[in-house]
Amino acid sequence: MPAAAPARAGSVPRAMSAGDEQPRRMTGRRGGWPAALALAALVGAATLLVPATLGYDAWAWTVWGRQLAHLDVDTTAGPSFKPLPVLALAPLSIFGDATPAVWMALMRAAAVVSLLLAYRLGARLAGPLAGAVAALSLALSADLYRTTLLGSAEPV
Secondary structure: OOOOOOOOOOOOOOOOOHHHHHHHHHHHOOOOHHHHHHHHHHHHHHHHHOOOOOOHHHHHHHHHHHHHHOOOOOOOOOOOOOHHHHHHHHHHHHHHHHHHHHHHHHHHHHHHHHHHHHHHHHHHHHOHHHHHHHHHHHHOOHHHHHHHHOOOOOOO
């Protein structure tokens, strides 16, 4: 929201309505994000107790990320190449055999963050009830869980 113009000499300042205050108040709160991200990371790690394995695409990204870390990428086999997951998985390859689990935990944490962001967007545009509807709608989407359980990058 742009800053208010400075008052001119002799002008009467415009009174702020209640509707003008809500967006400023909602964007002014910034302290909750570190806690929300920490909670999402804990939930992502805890969901590793749910049995699942990486899907075909995520396995290929893991292999290509490891190959990229060794500067020897061969994309002739596997699904279509998506550079962003591969670039993210290259530094994660330092975890060795734990790389798939780390990736799975990160994607599940990203799914939790996507629910928080859906709420925030809905609340910012139309109030807290709309935020709750947006988060609930995303939570009821079957694709969110399917892609998250397979370790796909869509939650990000």
